[in-house]
Amino acid sequence: MLELKNISFNVVDGDKNVEIIKNLSLKIPNKKFVVLTGPNGGGKSTLAKIIAGIEKPTEGKIIFNDEDITEKNITERANLGISFAFQNPVKFKGLEVIDLLRLSSRKKLSMDEACEYLSEVGLCAKDYIHREVNSSLSGGELKRIEIATILARQTKLSIFDEPEAGIDLWSFQNLIKIFERMRKEIHNSSIIIISHQERLISIADEIIVLAEGQIQYQGNSEEILPKIIGTKSISSVCNKLK
Amino acid sequence: MFKMDEIQKRILKEVAGLHTIPVGAYNFRVNGKLAGRSSSNNIEISGKDDGSGIDIQIKDGTVNESVHIPVVLSASGLTETVYNDFYIGTNCDVLIVAGCGIDNCGSQNSEHDGVHRFFIGKNSKVKYVEKHYGSGDGTGKRILNPVTEVKMDEGSTLEMEMVQIKGVDSTRRMTTAELDSNARLIIRERLMTHGEQKAWSKYRVELNGENSSADVVSRGVARDKSYQKLDLCIVGNAACHGHTECDSIIMDEGKILAVPSLEANHVDAMLVHEAAIGKIAGEQLIKLMTLGLTEKEAEEQIINGFLK
Numbered sequence A: 001m002l003e004l005k006n007i008s009f010n011v012v013d014g015d016k017n018v019e020i021i022k023n024l025s026l027k028i029p030n031k032k033f034v035v036l037t038g039p040n041g042g043g044k045s046t047l048a049k050i051i052a053g054i055e056k057p058t059e060g061k062i063i064f065n066d067e068d069i070t071e072k073n074i075t076e077r078a079n080l081g082i083s084f085a086f087q088n089p090v091k092f093k094g095l096e097v098i099d100l101l102r103l104s105s106r107k108k109l110s111m112d113e114a115c116e117y118l119s120e121v122g123l124c125a126k127d128y129i130h131r132e133v134n135s136s137l138s139g140g141e142l143k144r145i146e147i148a149t150i151l152a153r154q155t156k157l158s159i160f161d162e163p164e165a166g167i168d169l170w171s172f173q174n175l176i177k178i179f180e181r182m183r184k185e186i187h188n189s190s191i192i193i194i195s196h197q198e199r200l201i202s203i204a205d206e207i208i209v210l211a212e213g214q215i216q217y218q219g220n221s222e223e224i225l226p227k228i229i230g231t232k233s234i235s236s237v238c239n240k241l242k
Numbered sequence B: 001m002f003k004m005d006e007i008q009k010r011i012l013k014e015v016a017g018l019h020t021i022p023v024g025a026y027n028f029r030v031n032g033k034l035a036g037r038s039s040s041n042n043i044e045i046s047g048k049d050d051g052s053g054i055d056i057q058i059k060d061g062t063v064n065e066s067v068h069i070p071v072v073l074s075a076s077g078l079t080e081t082v083y084n085d086f087y088i089g090t091n092c093d094v095l096i097v098a099g100c101g102i103d104n105c106g107s108q109n110s111e112h113d114g115v116h117r118f119f120i121g122k123n124s125k126v127k128y129v130e131k132h133y134g135s136g137d138g139t140g141k142r143i144l145n146p147v148t149e150v151k152m153d154e155g156s157t158l159e160m161e162m163v164q165i166k167g168v169d170s171t172r173r174m175t176t177a178e179l180d181s182n183a184r185l186i187i188r189e190r191l192m193t194h195g196e197q198k199a200w201s202k203y204r205v206e207l208n209g210e211n212s213s214a215d216v217v218s219r220g221v222a223r224d225k226s227y228q229k230l231d232l233c234i235v236g237n238a239a240c241h242g243h244t245e246c247d248s249i250i251m252d253e254g255k256i257l258a259v260p261s262l263e264a265n266h267v268d269a270m271l272v273h274e275a276a277i278g279k280i281a282g283e284q285l286i287k288l289m290t291l292g293l294t295e296k297e298a299e300e301q302i303i304n305g306f307l308k
């Protein structure tokens, strides 16, 4: 269970103080599949970074499984069971896909296990396992490898920032399967997905709409979908593919 | 054969990946003396008459054979210059593993200056691997100044892998190459300096024959107060392709000077250089930290990968 208590995040822009997250409180219970949506620039990625410890909130507290983690650093939070798939995956010269998967799993991952994670994200393992995680890979490939690193971690809380970007329709359906399987297989785990996809929103247990650093709506898909359909928060798969 | 002690064995393993005597031809030099030599049917190793080094003759058409010529210095205060000449016939496909390791526990400097000359025959393929390594906690410096001269005949290929990632206090490496038509040179250099170490690495590649090509990539990491100067020059004297890349990570109070240069003397010479120096990207550290690594562990992984 993750709880955010009165989180604010301000940055100084020139001589102005800009509030990016405004006194936001939120609970994510275990076993939940939550979609965080809302217009671009609404603060979704910033909120995810605050949870992962990449950004420090100006105010507020973060409680994870009954522990106050507000002062914990990125590494400590990762080791407590928080995973974060970046919106823009990072490239590494020299590090291979297998290296990254091994670092993610934190154990001597066998070749077979590593290949399993790659197949799950729709990459032919033998073509990718020894590829360098550098700019020779396409955006979509990097995105899938990023998701595979989170699969390899098997943690209680996984946050995916726009995982569908650059992924085609066929793998989009697989992506949904991955999330459903993760939820089933990791005991008491929850998943937060930042997304604009109607398909993902419609299968979520809970939807949070974030706009201008505040929660605009929160509820299940039946309650929320009608409110946001046709707005900038959402786009259907078909629109995205065009 | 000469019996090696534990330190010498360890160094041999570092520079040549050898635990025992290799298959094929070899020449071991330990503390300035010959410690073992073996020729094969196709590869003949002989000492130069004046004792200044060795000649390695590889017969035409020798394929899938290797030559190992490691050098180990484990006595303090030893300075030597050695001349090794490789005469590689035509249509060969061979692996040459050189390497020098110095263990200096004493207070005097130890220095090995190896001059390697390669004459590569028509259509031959050579892979050359050279590792330099230093250890020992004496105050005496560990110095390596390798000079490599390469002459490549028509249609030959040379792939050079040069690695120096630990324990050499001062190094000045100079590599020159001249390529005939359709010859192809690939160089991968990996350099890491620590403490107050200094490394100068200079390349001059002349593309003289039509359709010759060179790809010279140097990756370096300068930590602590160390210094690196990389000077990569390609000269295009014919219709040719040349590419140099200098890619460096700077840490702590390290200093790196990258001086790539291109000289085109022919209208169809296509030469490109790239050079980048920077610290480890913050986002790389952050990504690995979100996987549970500490900042130090993340740094090690990034550098290990970069120098692999």
Ligand SMILES: Nc1ncnc2c1ncn2[C@@H]1O[C@H](COP(=O)(O)OP(=O)(O)O)[C@@H](O)[C@H]1O
Binding pocket: A011, A013, A020, A038, A039, A040, A041, A042, A043, A044, A045, A046, A047
């Ligand atoms: N460190 C920062 N400094 C200045 N502005 C920032 C910083 N981080 C985020 N922002 C701004 O905050 C807003 C929210 O960004 P972001 O969280 O990326 O939104 P979303 O992911 O919902 O599209 C944007 O206007 C962005 O430019």
Ligand SMILES: [Mg+2]
Binding pocket: A044, A045, A046, A087, A161
């Ligand atoms: Mg975002």
